[in-house]
Amino acid sequence: MKSLGSIRRAFAPWNDPGAKPYIHFDKVTKKFGDFTAVNDLSLAVYEREFFALLGASGCGKSTLLRMLAGFEEPTSGRIMLDGQDLAGIPPYRRPVNMMFQSYALFPHMSVEKNIAFGLKQEGMPKAEIDKRVAEMLKLVKLEPFAKRKPHQLSGGQRQRVALARSVAKRPKVLLLDEPLGALDKKLREETQFELMDLQQELGLTFVVVTHDQEEAMTMADRIAIMDKGQVMQVATPAEVYEAPASRFVANFVGNVNMFEGKVAERSGSSVRITGGTGAQIMVENAGEAAKDADVAFAIRPEKIRVSSKRPADAVNALQGEVYDIAYLGDMTVYHVRLDDGQMVRAATMNATRVVDDPLTWDDKAWISFRPDAGVVLTQ
Incomplete structure (x- = not known):
């Protein structure tokens, strides 16, 4: 099975x-005066899913979260x-809880009292509160810090207190607004994996808002890419990265090289694309x-x-000149200016300590790639 x-x-x-969505946004629009923050948006999130809303500032993702929480x-x-x-x-009557970027902890209360606050508000018996707080402290590995005040904790520890307080009431859905930004x-990076493990352990539905692509790719089962109040694509991290639905998504997620052209020939699922300067690119699964x-x-x-020479087995190969090199330790990034003037970014993993075919600035170079290495975009 390939994936x-x-x-x-x-x-x-x-x-x-046959699966029923747990959260369903059905043609939702939100306007603030003349400004449309969310525009006729439909979206489905499933029970026990870790779902991410990803987009630039002002795209509508936080507004969507606030509407689900009931603040809008x-x-x-x-x-x-x-x-x-x-x-x-x-x-306060919705079975959801929201964790804010600021954490909003009570500075005069200890860790355990911060966690217990919402439970007391609900009138839970003291014995049950104590038991639930103990469970939460163990869950987020803060048992030794129960008596400390927030100012006596590190940023990561405060984040875990806020998380414990958010899940102590056992909401159906936990909403996280830029939870790791501070x-x-x-x-x-460490906390991303802790959140994933915690979500699995609790069996809750998590909806996270972030502008950090790596954060969304790491944690989420699926990602909704948003722009101007609309969803541009909803897919798993791998699908968003390897099979973007449009130029916008391809450019927004990760680094990408884009070759504009025209389909000169089609045979089955394969095509030959001709660029403006006559460069030919063969693509499978177009x-x-x-x-x-x-x-x-x-x-x-x-x-x-x-490479310094055209690979003998290359189906797609274009010639250029090395314009820039960045050595990043685990990989080397080359900027190659093609003969037609287009700049191409290529990244090579440094799997060995010795380089067989060293290249430097201004060297003539070839870039090559397999016919199934990229994706053809019509939008």
């Missing part, structure tokens, strides 16, 4: 025609949760691209090989 990228888990209810009401459309229409239900890079259609061929830098 686009690695499969983190077999969980994939969105592929089951849709201008039109419906939001359903577990079969219930959420219209008119105030935030952490440094290394701690953020989707619905018809003959004479204007298309873009998108290919990721790591799929491109750079």
